[in-house]
Each structure stands twice: as C-alpha cells, then as structure tokens.
Amino acid sequence: MSKMDSLKKYIEVRQSKLKIALEIKNSLESQRQSWNAKRNALITDEESLEEREIVTVAASVYLAEIPHFRFIVAFYRFIFKA
Numbered sequence: 001m002s003k004m005d006s007l008k009k010y011i012e013v014r015q016s017k018l019k020i021a022l023e024i025k026n027s028l029e030s031q032r033q034s035w036n037a038k039r040n041a042l043i044t045d046e047e048s049l050e051e052r053e054i055v056t057v058a059a060s061v062y063l064a065e066i067p068h069f070r071f072i073v074a075f076y077r078f079i080f081k082a
Contacts, residue, residue: 066072
C-alpha cells in the first residue's frame with residue numbers, strides 16, 4: 001500500500017466520522033429546538049396562570065369586602081341556575 005493510498009483511506013475514514021458527527025449534530029439541533037418550543041409554551045402558560053391567580057385573589061378580596069357578600073353570592077347562584 002502506497003503512501004497515497006493510506007492518505008486516501010485516512011481521508012475517507014475522517015469524512016465518514018465527520019458525516020456521522022454532522023448527523024448527530026443535526027438530530028440534536030432539532031431536539032433542542034423542540035425543547036425550546038416546549039419551554040416557551042410552559043413559560044407562557046405559567047405567566048397566564050399567574051395572571052389568573054392575581055385576578056382571582058383580587059376579586060376574592062374585593063368580594064369579601066362587599067357588605068352582604070353572602071346575599072350577593074346566593075343571588076348570583078339563583079340567577080345562573082335559572
């Protein structure tokens with residue numbers, strides 16, 4: 001085997017290893033993008049839940065301070081059942 005043949009073989013081996021490495025990189029990149037999309041969705045959901053919690057707490061405090069709160073609740077329950 002000549003020096004040129006051994007260099008060609010070496011280059012072929014290195015190219016095949018590079019091809020495998022690039023395939024792994026591409027598959028990991030798509031997985032990373034998927035995870036980032038899921039993370040962003042969770043962040044949005046968390047912010048939405050925090051906003052709902054704040055509104056719920058504020059409404060509860062407001063309603064608790066209204067005189068005759070129980071009457072109002074009973075009245076609304078009566079209306080919405082009808």
